[in-house]
Amino acid sequence: MRNHRAWEIYQAHAEFCKTFSHPVRLAILDGFREGEKTVSRLVSETGATQSTVSQQLSLLRKLGIVRTRREGRLVYYKLVDQRVLKAYDLVDAVVRETRMGQAKILA
Amino acid sequence: MRNHRAWEIYQAHAEFCKTFSHPVRLAILDGFREGEKTVSRLVSETGATQSTVSQQLSLLRKLGIVRTRREGRLVYYKLVDQRVLKAYDLVDAVVRETRMGQAKILA
DNA sequence: GATTATTAATTCGAATATTCAGATATCTGC
DNA sequence: GCAGATATCTGAATATTCGAATTAATAATC
Incomplete structure (x- = not known):
């Protein structure tokens, strides 16, 4: 890679985005809007198994996100940095916009 | 999953974010700021092999992003929707902020 | 119009990573 | 010790990534 400085940013950006590239993790993060939550509450809210939720939480903790x-x-569990939800919302807006756009195209 | 409507959004959001969770794809998308580009140009700019760039481009095309x-x-190749770069920049800002924060913590 | 060079797409297999849930272990309060 | 809550281990299934090799498409040249 030519530009090492830029490449490092691409790496960090990619790692960060991996966090958001799984529906259960998104559901968990979304749930933290209402503040901290227990594992069991996240289990019942997401519908995933206890094992799965615990593993995803463990991953998020390892990444320093919770x-x-x-x-x-x-x-x-709680979010360390609210800016994560900021990023979440910004992307969410784009996703909803583009989905609506596609729906319009399909119609 | 309890809330199907929300779950579908989580899925779409996750799929969208997968696009951003790979450094070469990010480099390619970032490159589109300067407008459309040929494959060979993207190859030399990213430093990845022709095969890899072509495959990632093929993926982006399948997703309707380029x-x-x-x-x-x-x-x-060119971007279909500039909002992709909008999302890119928003996340990028958060990534750079949080990285700086971590650097400060480490120091 | 056959041949050759250039550019891009596709195929393939190997390596690696991710996801998931069942089973088990750990921790805590009773 | 027992029960409840959470964490970790494990293996199976699946997905992703990568580049080498091949194929396809087009242009240029003879």
């Missing part, structure tokens, strides 16, 4: 707090038997 | 135009032996 942080945990234990209270008794419950573990609360 | 369109092609043939002129002699050259094939020009």
